[in-house]
């Protein structure tokens with residue numbers, strides 16, 4: 288299939304799971320906290336291959352890495368970034384009644400672009416698409432977190448209007464990992 292270089296967000300399906308599988312096989316980590324963690328990526332690949340439908344269900348229902356008491360109320364919109372091929376993932380999560388995310392969930396948004404498609408504006412486009420969706424759901428503000436040293440991510444968040452308001456730890460990650468907290472007005 289040809290690359291279009293105009294990425295869109297698509298809903299993950301079993302038919303297209305092969306693209307996600309190939310990305311894992313090439314070493315892509317779906318969890319931004321575990322980039323370069325070969326054991327984690329291999330375990331994900333094994334889990335996908337042993338139960339493809341179950342793995343898809345996990346992607347669709349629970350992309351947020353942390354557990355939360357408010358889990359039952361949390362809505363996840365899980366997408367794949369697609370340019371004719373699998374290019375990454377982007378998720379929006381929130382509690383409909385409040386528009387907030389539970390304290391132990393690392394922000395409203397998660398995104399990751401496969402390394403071989405980075406630097407083409409895909410994360411920026413995906414984040415803008417999630418913002419549009421969030422607006423349509425009545426959300427007024429997004430809180431987005433990234434590792435303090437993750438310059439690519441910080442550039443993307445600031446490019447869509449993100450304003451930093453805090454630096455600190457987050458319960459979803461190791462205590463030594465400092466996070467930049469951003470607020471994006473919708």
Ligand SMILES: CC(C)(COP(=O)(O)OP(=O)(O)OC[C@H]1O[C@@H](n2cnc3c(N)ncnc32)[C@H](O)[C@@H]1OP(=O)(O)O)[C@@H](O)C(=O)NCCC(=O)NCCS
Nearest residue numbers: 319398399400405406407408409410411433438439440442
């Ligand atoms: C961060 C990430 C999502 C960016 O995806 P991307 O599709 O490459 O992002 P974009 O192309 O939209 O924009 C990235 C910008 O940051 C720049 N950039 C990337 N890494 C950089 C770095 N280390 N230092 C400075 N600038 C950097 C790029 O050059 C680009 O700017 P440009 O358009 O002026 O060239 C991607 O690198 C990724 O998936 N990383 C691993 C997972 C992750 O960190 N997810 C985010 C969690 S919050």
